[in-house]
Each structure stands twice: as C-alpha cells, then as structure tokens.
Amino acid sequence: MEHLHINNLWINGLLQAFAQLGLDTDALGKGIEGISDGKLAQGHQLDLVDARTLWHRAVKQCDDPLLGVNVGLIKNPRASGVLMPILLHSPTTRAALEHVAQFQTLISESGYYRIHNPSPDSNTSIEYEYIPATSSVSINPQQVMSVITSTLMMVKTVSNDRINADKLYVPPGMDTAAISNALACDVETREGNLAIRIPSADLDTPIVGRDEHLYQLSLGYAEGLLRAKRAGQHLIDQIKSAIDIEQPAQVSIEDVSAQLDLHHRGLQRNLKEQGTSFRQLKESLLKERTLELLVSQRLDVDSIAEQLGYSDASTFHRAFKAWFDVTPKQFREQIGS
Template sequence: MRVSASITQDLGMPAIYLHILAELLNSIGLDERDLLRRVGLDPVRLKSADVRVSQAQASEFVTRAMVESGEPGLGIMLASKLKLPLHGALGVAVMSSRTLQDALNLMTRYLTLRAPDLSVRRHEHGDNMHYSILCDGDPGPAQGFVMDAMLFGCAFMGEQLTGTTIKGSRILRMGPEPAYFHRFRPSIVIPVEYDAAENALVIPTEGLSAPIRFSDDQLAESSRTQCEDALKQLTGDAGFACRVRRVIETSYPFPPKLARAAATLFVSERTLKRRLQEESASFQNLVDQVRLERAVELLTGTSLSLNQITEVLGYADAANFTRAFKRWTGVSPSHYRAAERKSASVFPRAHSPETA
C-alpha cells in the first residue's frame, strides 16, 4: 500500500465512518471484526463520536475491505449510509443552514474536520458552480473509494437537505466509467459523467438558493462556532504526540506495543521515541493517559467488574491496575466508582498521568 503524503500531517479520520463501513461489510457477509483487528483497530472504540483513527490505518482498512469483500462499489454503498447527523458539528451546521449555497460553503471551509486529506475548490463555469474535490495526498488503491464516498455522499445529502434534486445538477468523475457502476446508477439521484477533467459536484447557480428544510439560524450559529473551535483544536493538535495517541486510542489489542505503533506511523521505534521526546512526551505516558480515561469511563459508565476492567485495559492483574489508578487519582478504583455513584462531587478529580 502506498503511503499518502498527507500522513506526515495526519489529522486522523473520524472513527464513525469506519464503523459504518464495518457494518456494511457485515451486511454482505464479511467478518468485519476480524478484519478490523487484523488492521490493529478495536471495533468497540470505532463507535465513539469523538475518536479519530490514523489515516494510515483507515486507508489500510478500506483497501483490505475492498479486496476481501470483492466489492469495488463500497464507496457508493457507504455514501448512501452517511446521514447528516453522522458528520458531527459540521453535519448540524449544514442541516441548519438557510440555503444550499450556505451549506456548501460550510462544507468547503470545514471539510478538514471530516476528511483531512480532501479539499474543495469552488469555481464558476457559465451558469454553473463547480465544487471540485481535490485529494491533497495519494490515497493509493483507495482513491476510487474516497471519491465515490465523497461525491455520491454529497448527492445523497443534497437531497436530504432540500427534499428534492436540483434540476441540472450532476457529478463529474475523472477516468472511464468503472465496470461496477452500472449496478449503482439507478440509485444515484443526479446524472454522473465520466471521462471528465475533474472530480466535482456541479450545481446550476440559480439552484444554490434552494432553501434547506431544517433551517435554524440559532442552531446554525452555535454549530458554526463549534466547527471553528474544533478546526482550531484539530489543526493545533497536529503534533506527533497526537498522532501516536490516536493510534493508542483505537488499537487492538490494547495497549499497543511501541513497535506496533511505530510501524503504523511508518517510523522506527527509535524515531518514535525521539520525536515524542522533542515534544516532551513519552509513549508510556500517552498509554497511561488513555488508560486513565478508559478506566474512568468503564468505572462510571458500566457495571464491569474490576477484573474485567483490568483485562480491557491490558493489565496483568487487578493489583497492578489498582496501584496505577491510585497513583493517578489518589483513590482506588472501587472507591472512585462508589464515590461517583454517590455524588459526582465526592471524589477528587483525576489528574493526567503525565503530570501526576
């Protein structure tokens, strides 16, 4: 598998998209959990709306999914499942916009939040507006999948937003029409033209004023603010330590060995240690941060026993977990759970293992 140039600035892919793809694989008879684990991803963690997967692992999973399923149209299948709420704050902002043009402007500005290695170039051509989708890196074998998911996803979501199709709108695709496309053409809501000069969504200029069915000015404003804050945080968290943490957060088995994390990020173990040290971080501290967060989630949000939580967190025995938890929080896991259940204000706030 070729490595995308954008991996050097890996902002991660929202895990929820891989979760939806995994569900698709299951529906066509593939053991999606086995495939995820072979890529080193924890199927359970992908359900979280806040988790991001390294783009290297996301690309590997998509590539293997296409090969092992024998279904080259997976990108179109995924596009049909991507309902707007799945896109987080950006989905809400788009849904609450006043017009289709407002919604597309938001997609153009904040696409990095959902697809970091894609960007949109908007240009007018005659009576039409072209929204060209550009790939900032080289997704390799997954390129067709990425463009299918993005462009056909836009077509499906446009119909969700306006309740109709915009007359004269169409999708442009570079290259010849793939052999599999005829199976999906009846389900595509607008015309698709292959052998085009660009990969683009084309909409007549007059159609951009089409009203959005879910328009809500107050919600639009608050969700745009969330998008802006999220974009600043995401691009501010572009350091190497954040990339390593993303690998740790989604790894199966957990916690990952340093060698596995280094291989996922296409660096040597020595380079990984050095680059973390340059950011005043260490691999073990990052593992412990994730372990603490998961421990708190499991203690307060589940009824798992202490031994079960110990196993999930990758400790050899409950005694080791208890010692680590007390070092981080000042109390034992049992006391933490009891205090949480009694009153959220009773237990001391957990400190980051890095500063504990």
C-alpha cells in the same frame, strides 16, 4: 509528514454500512488497532493508511462496482458528526456545500473538496472536485464514491429533494451506467479526480425550516474544533519531524521529549487530548516510510528493515504482519503502487 486520521463516528458509520451490505467486518479490520467485533473502539481514530487499507480490503472482498455508492446511500447521517446540524440549518444549499468543504477535515483527512466557480452571480453549474490527501497507500475510487454519494444525499436532504447533481465525473474503469442509474444523474468518464457538478439555479433558495440560533451555535462549535485541531496539529508535526530521521524505529519518547524540551508525561498528555499517542504517531510514520520503500521504491525486506532501524529483518517482518495482517510480499501484490 502530517498526522492524517479519520473520525471515529465516520469509521464506525462505514463499518456499520459494510456490515449491512454483507461484508465480513472482522476480516476487514483484522490487524488494525482499535477495531474489534466490527467496531472502532471509543476514543480511537483511524490512521489514514489503515482507513485506506480497510477500503482496499472491502473492494477485494466484495468486488461490487457500486460498493461506494451503496455505502454512501445507507451510511448513517450521524457519522458526519457536527457537520450535519450545520448543513440542516444553513441559510442556503450553497452555504451548506461551502461548509462541507470548510469542515471536511473534522470528519476525515483522506481528502477535501475544491470548489470551482463558486461565484453567487454565476448561472452555470458549480463543480465540486474531491482532492485525495497524499499517502503511501493510494485512495480507492470506491472510497471517494462513498464520500460523494454521502454529499449528494446531504444536498438532497437540506434542499428538500430540489437539488441533485447534473453530472458526475469518474475515472476510467468505473461502471458509468450503473452509477448513473443509482444516482439519477449523468456520469462521464474523465481522467483525474472524481467530481460532482451541481446546477446553481436553486443553490441560493432559503432552506425551509432552518433555525438561525442552532446554526450559529453549531457553526461556532465547529470553528472552535477546527482551531483546536490546527493548534494540536502543530505539536504533532513537531513530534513527527523529530521521529522522521534515519532509523526512526529506534527513536524513543524520551529522545523526542528532550529535543522539544518537554517532559515525556506532559507530551503524552497533550497528545491524548488530540486523540493520539506517541506510539501511534511513531507507528503511523513507520507505516508511511515502510510502504514508500516497499511499494514505490520496491526495496527488499532486509533493506527496508535496515533503513528504518529494526534490529533484524524478522522483527520488521513481524511488525508488518501485525499492521496489515499480510506479509510485505502479499501487501505489494494486493495494493500495488
């Protein structure tokens, strides 16, 4: 299992947007480590399972068919971090959209864009499909709508409002009329992933007011971050593989350090540089395994506790309540499969 997380700036921008829309951020973040008083503490990154749980709670609390759109419309552009200056100073809007796909994981690992028909010689529209990352907690369509809306706002900003989507594909059950009215584009129901279609006509028009020097500086910095992230991911993958055995709850940092031939203090130091810790990685894996057994395989609490290596069912039950602020039964009812 990969260690997937969401950038601090992005989560705090999300929580700020939720607050502006009148949601109770204290309730949304209850039981999620690092979130206090409606904010994610500096230096913390949110695990993918927690981030998606946050969205499921928000949808249940608000029940607004335009929640994702509204979040995307009001979210602070600073939440995109290093990506925004790259987009503003890209040569063209086409290049800016390619950078969105290239550097998406620096912001969030909840999903990524796949570009269909990216040829500069094509006169047809280009489709940008959002592919959710695999997780034991499914992504909520409203979460994807917030990402797509944020992307459309970026496109309009860098193109001086010349470019907008001409078609948005959404899964059945979403309010196509309301979304179409809010985003001023045609919305069509389609099975599969959400996607935006953008006309290629003006994509290669030079962006006005761009600075090549700032573009190259920002681009180089982002590429360096991406290389460092990939290098750090290799160590993280090794650690999670060492934990991901029978009864992972019993695996200690000393066990993993010995297996990888590293001193446990050096291991912790390396993980801190990647914005995580052994405890967070272990907890992340335990959550993934727990939800797979609980939701997908629908095992009872006793069986899950035994498979994961907890001393007894009550210890596992307390750990689950601390993670999600609900009991396993309540979680299964809320999230479903």
